Amino acid sequence: MSPSHERGREDGWGRHETPEERADRRWTDLLQELRVAQTGVQILFGFLLAVVFQPRFADLSDTDRAIYVVTVMFGSATAGALIGPVSYHRLLTGRRMKPQTVIWASRLTVIGLILLFCTMCSALLLILRVALHNALALWLVGGMALWFLICWFVFPARALARSHDRHEK
Template sequence: MTRQGNDGHGRHETVEERADRLWGELLQELRVAQTGVQILFGFLLTVVFQSRFTELSDTDRAIYTSTVMLGAAAVGALIGPVSFHRLLTGRRLKPRMVVWASRLTVVGLVLLFCTMASALLLILRLAVDHTLALWLVGVMAGWFVVCWGVLPALARHAARSESGAGGPGGGRTEG
C-alpha cells in the first residue's frame, strides 16, 4: 500500500483510501444532480397528458420528444454510477470504478445541460416570440457554461498557478 502525496503536496493516502474519498464525494455530487434531473424528467413526462399538448406545432412536438429523450439519457447516466457500485462492489475495482463513474457523471451533466436548454426552448417558444425564445435560451445556455465549466476551469487554473505547475506533482490538485 503505497502512499500518495509524499512530495509535500496533497493528502497522504493510499490508492484505496483516495478511491473511497473520491467515491464519497462523487455520491454527494450525484445526489444533487439526480434530484434535479429526476424532478425535471418527471415534469416532462406529465406534459404529454396536458390538454394543450395537442395544440403544439410539429416543431414543438419534435422539441418535446428530443427533450424527453435527453432527459431519459441524463437520468440513465446520472444513476449509472449506482449500477457500477452495485455490480463491482467487493471485486477490488474501486479506483477504476471511480474513474468510470466520474466519466459517466460528466456525460450525465452534459445531457442535463442539453435537457435544460431544450426544455427552456420548448417552454419559451410557447411564452414569447420564437426569435426571443432562441436568444433567451442562448443566454441561459451561456450562463450554464459559465457556472458549470468556466468557473471550475478558472478555479483549476488559479490552483495550478498558486502551486507552481512546473514543480513536483505537475500542479495537480486534489479532486
C-alpha cells in the first residue's frame, strides 16, 4: 500500500489527511474565524442593549423603535448562531463525531454570517435614520449592504469558482 493510502485519501487540494486529521484542521480553522466574529458581535450586541436605556430612546419614532427591536432580535440570533458551534463541540466531544460536528458548526457559522449581515444593516439603518432624518439613510445602508455582500460572499465565491476552474484543467 502506498504512503498516501496509509495516511488517507488526498482531498483534491494537495493534502493527504485522514478524515479525523481533516476534521481537526477544519475545526481549528473554524475556531479562529469564530473568535473574530464572536468578539465583534458581542460588542455590537452590548451597545444595542444599552441604547434602550439612553434618554433619547423615548424620542424615537414608532418606526425607529421597530427597527431597534428587529436589530436587537437579529443581534441576539447572530450571537446564538456564532456561539452555537461551541455548544456543538462541548456536547459532542469524545463521541467520535468530529467530522459531523465540523460540518454542522460550519453551517451554523454561515447562518451566523447571514444574521450578522442583517444585524449590521438594520443597526446602520437605525443610526442613519436618527442621524440624517431623511431618505439618504436608506441609500447609504443599501450601498453598505452591497459592500458587505461583496466582501463576505461574492469575493469568496469568485475565488472558489476560479480555484475549481484551475483544478479542473
